[in-house]
Amino acid sequence: MFSFFKDKNFMRVALTIAIPVAVQNIINTGINFADTLMVATLDSASVASVGIANNVFYFWNTFSFGIISGGMVLCSQFYGANKTSALRKTYGLTIIIDFIASMIFFIPCFTATKKVLEILTTSPKLINVGKDYLKIVCFMYPIQSVTFTTLLILRSFGKVKITVFSSLATMITNIILNYILINGHFGAPALGVVGAAIATIVSRLLEAVILVTYLFVSKSVLVEKLSDLIAFFDREYLSLYFRTSIVTVIDEFVYGLGSSLYMVIYGRLPAVQVSAVTIVNVIYDLLLVFFIGFGSACSVIIGMDLGKNDVECAKKKAKYFIELFVLLSIIFSIVTFLSKGFVCKIYENLGTETVHYINLLMIVVSIFMLVGNYGFLFMVGILRAGGDIKITIAIDLLSCWCLGVVFTFLSVMVWKQPIHIAYAWLLTDAVTKGIFGYMRYRKFKWANNLVSNVN
Numbered sequence: 001m002f003s004f005f006k007d008k009n010f011m012r013v014a015l016t017i018a019i020p021v022a023v024q025n026i027i028n029t030g031i032n033f034a035d036t037l038m039v040a041t042l043d044s045a046s047v048a049s050v051g052i053a054n055n056v057f058y059f060w061n062t063f064s065f066g067i068i069s070g071g072m073v074l075c076s077q078f079y080g081a082n083k084t085s086a087l088r089k090t091y092g093l094t095i096i097i098d099f100i101a102s103m104i105f106f107i108p109c110f111t112a113t114k115k116v117l118e119i120l121t122t123s124p125k126l127i128n129v130g131k132d133y134l135k136i137v138c139f140m141y142p143i144q145s146v147t148f149t150t151l152l153i154l155r156s157f158g159k160v161k162i163t164v165f166s167s168l169a170t171m172i173t174n175i176i177l178n179y180i181l182i183n184g185h186f187g188a189p190a191l192g193v194v195g196a197a198i199a200t201i202v203s204r205l206l207e208a209v210i211l212v213t214y215l216f217v218s219k220s221v222l223v224e225k226l227s228d229l230i231a232f233f234d235r236e237y238l239s240l241y242f243r244t245s246i247v248t249v250i251d252e253f254v255y256g257l258g259s260s261l262y263m264v265i266y267g268r269l270p271a272v273q274v275s276a277v278t279i280v281n282v283i284y285d286l287l288l289v290f291f292i293g294f295g296s297a298c299s300v301i302i303g304m305d306l307g308k309n310d311v312e313c314a315k316k317k318a319k320y321f322i323e324l325f326v327l328l329s330i331i332f333s334i335v336t337f338l339s340k341g342f343v344c345k346i347y348e349n350l351g352t353e354t355v356h357y358i359n360l361l362m363i364v365v366s367i368f369m370l371v372g373n374y375g376f377l378f379m380v381g382i383l384r385a386g387g388d389i390k391i392t393i394a395i396d397l398l399s400c401w402c403l404g405v406v407f408t409f410l411s412v413m414v415w416k417q418p419i420h421i422a423y424a425w426l427l428t429d430a431v432t433k434g435i436f437g438y439m440r441y442r443k444f445k446w447a448n449n450l451v452s453n454v455n
Contacts (some may be wrong), residue, residue: 002324002326003319003325004150004320004321004322004323004324005322006397007320007390008034008337010099010301010317010320012126012272013297013301014294014297014298014301014320014321014324015297017107017160017297017300017301017391017418018290018293018294018296018297019293020160020161020163020164020293021160021163021183021292021293021296021297022289022290022292022293022294023289024181024339026286026289027041027164027167027170027171027212029167036443038104038178038179038182038183038196039182039192039193039196039345041079045125045126045129045271045275046129046193047275047279047350048123048126048271048274048275048278049107049125049129049130049133049193050130050133050196050278051131051184051263051274051275051277051278051281052117052120052121052126052131052263052267052274052278053117053120053130053134053137054129054137055120055141055260055263055264055267056105056109056116056120056134056138057137057141057297058256058259058260058263059105059256059257059259059260060102060105060141060144060151061256061257062159062252062253062255062259062260063105063147063249063252064098064101064102064145064149064252064255064349065148065152065250065252066252066253066256066445067094067098067101067245067248067252068094068149068153069152069154069248069251069252069380069384070086070094070100070241070245070246070247071086071090071093071094071107071152071153071241071244071245071249072092072148072153072155072156072299073154073156073244073248073299073303073384073385073387073389073450074086074090074240074241074244074297074450075087075090075091075157075443076154076156076157076300076304076307076385076435076449077303077304077306077307077429077449078090078231078307078451079156079221079304079307080157080303080304080305080308081307081308081451082308083451085199086219086237086451087157087222087298088221088222088223089237089405090153090241091149091150091153091222091223092149092223093238093241094149094153094245095100095145095150096149096230096264097245097363098145098149099142099145099401100429101145101380101391102141102142102144102145102365103141103142105138105141106138106139106141108141109134109135109138109141110135110139113131113138113229114117114127114131116134116362117130117131117153119264120263120264120267121264121267121268121274122267122268123267124269125271126267126271126274127373129193129265132193132194132195133193133194134199135195136194136197136198136201137197137200137201137203139201140200140201140204143204143205143207143208144204145324146208146211146212146270147166147204147207147208147211150211150212150215151163151166151211152166153222154220154222155300156297156303157300157304157429158301159220159221162214162218163218164211164216165210166207166211167207169206169207169210170204170206170207171203172204173199173201173202173203173206174200174203177199177203178195178196178197178199180195180315181195181196181198181199182195182196182199183195183274186326193262197361198373204244204391205297214354215281221298221424224233224443229331234251234389240450240451244389244450247390248384248389248395250377250393251389251393251396253391254255254393254396254397254400255396255400257367257376258396258400258401258404258405258429261405261408262342262404262405262408262426265405265408265409265412265413265417265422266412266422266423268412268413268420269412269418269419270271270288272353272354272357273353273418274419274420275319275350275356276354276357276358276401276419277353277355277357277359277361277419277423279347280343280358280361280362280365280423281344283362283365284361284368286363287332287335287336287369288373289363290328290332290334291325291328291373292376293376293378294324294328294376294377294383295321295376295380296323296376296381298317298321298381298382298385299380299382299384299385300319300385300387301305302314302317302381302385303385303386304316305317306385306447306448307348307451309447309449310360311447311449312445313336314386315444316383318382318441322374322438322441323372323379325374325377328373329369329370329371329373329374330370331433332369333366333367333369334346334366335368336365336366336369337348337362337363338368339362340358340359340362340363341359341363343358343362344358344359344362357418357419357420360418360420361419361420361423363418363420364420364424367424367427368426369431371427371430371431371434372426372427372430372431372434373429373434374434374437374438375395375431375432375433375434375435375437376433377435377437378434378438378440378441379392379395379396379433382437382441383437383440383446385446386443386448386450387446387448388440388446388448391440391445392437395432395433395436395437395440398428398431399428399429399433400434400435403429403432404425404426404429404430405429407425407428408422408425408426409423
């Protein structure tokens with residue numbers, strides 16, 4: 001079944017891309033994990049309020065990913081086709097659009113912080129704690145537009161070493177500042193969740209400085225001089241860019257809004273249950289890093305093959321990645337189930353009720369790991385690499401909005417079920433994506449060269 005093991009060149013290239021991406025995501029998730037772990041030294045309400053406030057960032061992050069994804073699809077194929085000029089145009093246009101979009105999220109979060117949080121939760125206590133955190137941490141959105149665009153575009157054609165270094169520096173800085181500012185050490189005041197927000201801003205700013213410095217000092221393929229960032233005024237190029245990008249933005253907006261609604265719905269539950277799901281979501285993200293790594297490798301490898309017009313090779317490698325995801329799903333499902341006792345031990349200071357829900361949620365996540373990650377492979381890896389994005393919008397609408405959100409809403413608001421049952425309804429979303437993604441993959445309509453007519 002696992003025929004990809006026999007193709008040593010495939011494994012070498014896949015691992016070369018996937019492992020650094022996985023490490024980078026471990027580091028990035030480690031930043032969130034450190035925030036959650038250190039804020040947990042305060043109380044459950046602080047953990048829950050930070051989780052609610054970060055739901056805004058999650059939605060921004062997903063929307064931003066949609067903007068950048070169109071650029072990633074094109075950059076991967078441009079790199080495979082050795083079209084450096086078009087690659088630079090794409091980076092410049094993407095970073096400008098993403099920065100403008102970040103302000104759409106920053107302005108309301110800074111000027112109407114309380115009203116934003118009132119959309120996400122009805123708890124006055126969570127709103128009161130979360131508003132101080134969100135008002136500061138929202139400055140991360142414009143900073144993130146620079147770093148996230150640069151990280152993902154570099155990743156789209158396999159340049160991942162610098163992204164690992166920048167993320168590592170960010171994590172170390174974040175952990176140190178969290179330690180100093182949350183509870184007050186080395187003479188610093190104990191700022192609580194405000195301290196966590198300040199640590200996040202400073203560490204993300206450092207990441208932006210590292211990446212921008214690297215681009216110009218190393219004379220990266222992305223940019224040689226500042227004028228490269230505005231060299232995209234070409235009708236044929238802009239037509240291709242916006243045809244590709246608009247559909248990825250719509251797709252991620254549909255998915256991101258639906259995913260954010262899950263946390264809005266969970267926010268109606270007691271603070272103890274919100275705290276538990278906030279913690280488990282971070283752990284789920286940590287467990288997901290290798291799927292993200294190999295999914296990114298899939299998009300890069302297939303995109304470059306399609307850019308070279310080697311369609312048959314792209315089809316063969318897509319099959320390899322499906323087999324690889326089957327193996328990863330089995331391994332990580334077992335790992336998740338076996339690690340639930342250790343996770344509960346870490347957070348035992350939050351009380352027996354919180355730990356009880358963490359344990360139940362970890363069981364649900366172990367099921368997710370077995371059957372719930374194939375949608376990511378098909379939607380973001382295989383289908384998007386060839387520009388077959390319109391179909392992913394339809395699949396997201398069906399799986400997320402017609403099934404996942406509806407059943408989660410009914411679970412919490414009508415059936416009054418606890419968090420682990422409500423969380424389990426996410427499986428309807430995840431499994432549907434996998435099934436319909438596989439059906440589309442089998443038709444091979446995704447295997448398209450998008451850049452053959454662009455210089």
